[in-house]
Amino acid sequence: MSQAGAPAGALLVLVDPVARRLDGESVRIAKDVLSAGAAAKICLPESPEEFARALARRGHRRPVIVGDDRALVRAVGLLHRERALAAAGALSLVPVGPAPALSLAHALGVPVGAVAAARAVLDGAVRTYDLLVDDSDGVVLGGLRIPSASPGAGRAAGGPEGARRPGAAPAGAERSVWSACRSLVRTLVRPPVGGAVAPAAAGAHRLRVEADGVLLADLDRPVAGVSVARREGLAEVVVRTGDSERPVTALARSVTVSGTDFRYRADHAVSGPVRRRTWTLRPAAWNLTVPRPD
Template identity: 60%
Template sequence: MATDDQLLVVIDPLARRTDGEAVRIVKDVLSAGAEHTKVCLPDGPEEFARALARRGSRRPVVVGDDRALLRAVAHLHRQRELAGCALSVVPVGAAQSLARSLGVPTGAVAAARAVLDGVERRLDLLVDDSDGVVLGALRIPAPPPPPTPPVGPGVPPHPPSWLRVCRESLVRTLSPRPARVRIAPPARLGPSRLRVEVDGVTLVDLDQPVEAVSIAPATDGTGGADVEIRPVSVGAEATPLRAVGHRVTVSGADFRYGADSMVSGPVRTRTWTVREGAWGLTLPG
């Protein structure tokens, strides 16, 4: 049965390059199931934002990976239009872990059907003191980045060994006084000294090194954030510290944090506040 919704389908350019066949299927399913469907093919983030800003009364549907979903939520939040907008997403691309964790079906057809037949669910949001948003869980320190994928079909991520050797030899030949470059060793994910405060109460201070800190919107309906701190263990494994609160502040030495497939920082202090039911996502009923 066709829905009387007017849909604005915004297809992220990376999705078109990554899986054009899935994008075609999504367009066919949505066009057949909705009375009015407008498809936008932005070439970059600015056109992506303009398409959302000009949506009118149409319900926006983002076709893309986790980064496209995060870009849409962040834009609507900055425009203070998030509360009145029911967002839909059809995951296309390699990064889909965030969408799956939020309950979005996997597969182009199932996700497109959920857009047409699903219901809006209000979800909590973490907003930091720089007006950034976090949809899922964040972790300190940030996890190591994933390996860089090949740049195109059939193209290896690195040149063959013989070609790399020839290039290096040519550079040494043409450079009479090659500059000496000191290469720093890769950063290790080791213990951090951080102060973690939840609703004004200090859970761990700078004198207690920690292995990791994780913060995520609570899923039990409490409307707060689940905080877990893993202290450095000496001998037996240390018991994690857990708390639930509405305002979490982390401070200390420069630290990076990973959230929603992105790495941010370094920062010396950051505060996240829970916004209850701040955004709506269409999910299977």
């Protein structure tokens, strides 16, 4: 992470509707401080779509997000998909929301108080951060993890085996057909050399994890969890394979996870289920204003 002087100029202040609903007083304070110190255009979008349109029409104004971690991730994601993160200059955040929803802001160095954060927007320094980008154009500002599998997750309503088409057979009949198909497949597929694969432990995944093409875990062993975090120009990958075994770790630019359906938590959002996802680290991809060092 590097730091430089904060850019001057007009501001586009985007106030997240959740922040207005939860803490109108902090929002008012932030608007007053920002308007008193710069030419600020205040936008009050009522939906994610209005938020996206206002950000896209920012012109030469510097974006300031008043809201929680999710609002910041939304703004960075929108600018990334526009391929406009560099052109947008330094983003700013005035965190408003409950403490658990501001953990990312705190980790990035943004003050949690409305007055201190607004003053940092006006006279702070610019800090540069790496960014994790996945193959569906999603962004990760902090870190991500693949937690232990929950029993029956693949059969949840709306999931790969839980959804029913109009006019389809009853659920019991569907399960009978699927059971027969799986039994047939098991009789046709031979186990790998060395014997049959042991059944996965409760809460474990069957995942293949690769870091820059190097295999960290494969489908023949259960995986209890995976985490990926930014580490100064590289991604730190940690794979847990069992309670009694030491985690497998690596530093890489690219991480690919594939195998059975899995969900993952990136920043505050849960995504999936997916069967394959690749995350690539983009060094020095975006900028954020933070207080100047003392």
